[in-house]
Amino acid sequence: MRLTPRLSAIAAMVPGGSVVADIGTDHGYIPVFLIAGGKVRRAVASDVKIGPLDKARGVIRRHGLEDRIETRLGNGLEVLKPGEVDTIVIAGMGGMLIKDLLEAGRSALEGIKRLVLQPMNAQEVVREWLSRNGYEICDETLAREKERVYQIIAAMPGERPIEDPFYFEIGKALIEKRHPLLPFLLEKKEKEYKKIIAGLNRAEQAGTAERLREYTRRLARLRGVMEQCSKWST
Numbered sequence: 001m002r003l004t005p006r007l008s009a010i011a012a013m014v015p016g017g018s019v020v021a022d023i024g025t026d027h028g029y030i031p032v033f034l035i036a037g038g039k040v041r042r043a044v045a046s047d048v049k050i051g052p053l054d055k056a057r058g059v060i061r062r063h064g065l066e067d068r069i070e071t072r073l074g075n076g077l078e079v080l081k082p083g084e085v086d087t088i089v090i091a092g093m094g095g096m097l098i099k100d101l102l103e104a105g106r107s108a109l110e111g112i113k114r115l116v117l118q119p120m121n122a123q124e125v126v127r128e129w130l131s132r133n134g135y136e137i138c139d140e141t142l143a144r145e146k147e148r149v150y151q152i153i154a155a156m157p158g159e160r161p162i163e164d165p166f167y168f169e170i171g172k173a174l175i176e177k178r179h180p181l182l183p184f185l186l187e188k189k190e191k192e193y194k195k196i197i198a199g200l201n202r203a204e205q206a207g208t209a210e211r212l213r214e215y216t217r218r219l220a221r222l223r224g225v226m227e228q229c230s231k232w233s234t
């Protein structure tokens with residue numbers, strides 16, 4: 001099975017030999033790829049909707065993996081029994097929803113060694129939640145599909161919180177590992193911040209001054225990292 005760059009980058013973050021749950025599995029490609037390739041021993045594939053879960057069941061059946069991948073219908077981490085998996089993947093959902101699922105599923109997180117999260121937006125919300133709730137970000141990567149760039153965050157239990165809120169926005173690991181797609185992500189962020197700043201300048205309402213200062217600060221930090229990246233190849 002060949003995965004798209006996004007799904008392939010997510011699968012690469014799952015530790016070999018783990019027992020994994022893919023929450024919001026939809027097509028089921030992640031667990032099927034992991035099991036079929038021998039990277040993972042057993043998996044749970046869940047979805048809150050029956051349509052996507054049936055889709056996953058079809059893919060699992062076609063690959064003859066019904067005995068290794070259990071499908072479950074249900075909301076977020078509620079489908080998991082304590083201790084039955086050691087790795088949880090939550091991908092392709094908004095950052096707020098991922099944060100809410102983690103928050104609501106605290107008891108299911110007991111004993112989990114690795115979280116692999118791929119928020120479609122609001123990545124800063126996910127990094128902040130992890131940092132404030134006893135998780136360390138142990139790795140990050142990026143995947144590009146046409147003009148979109150996806151951020152994939154791996155975390156494990158740990159007590160080294162992110163001290164600098166700038167790194168909620170841009171994963172520190174991406175800078176440290178000089179990820180080749182980081183300049184592309186930063187350009188997108190720069191456009192986003194400039195748009196927000198232009199909007200705030202137009203609004204001229206009470207209360208916008210502080211946000212304007214905040215985004216101007218963020219833009220300056222971002223440009224500092226862009227400058228750093230421009231020197232990597234030289």
Ligand SMILES: C[S@@+](CC[C@H](N)C(=O)[O-])C[C@H]1O[C@@H](n2cnc3c(N)ncnc32)[C@H](O)[C@@H]1O
Pocket residue numbers: 023024025026027046047048049052074075076077090091092093101
């Ligand atoms: C856009 S798809 C992403 C599928 C796959 N994880 C991926 O990254 O390609 C999001 C899936 O999450 C499911 N979903 C949304 N909210 C959920 C929840 N609270 N619990 C479990 N699954 C959920 C949706 O039904 C949908 O199938």
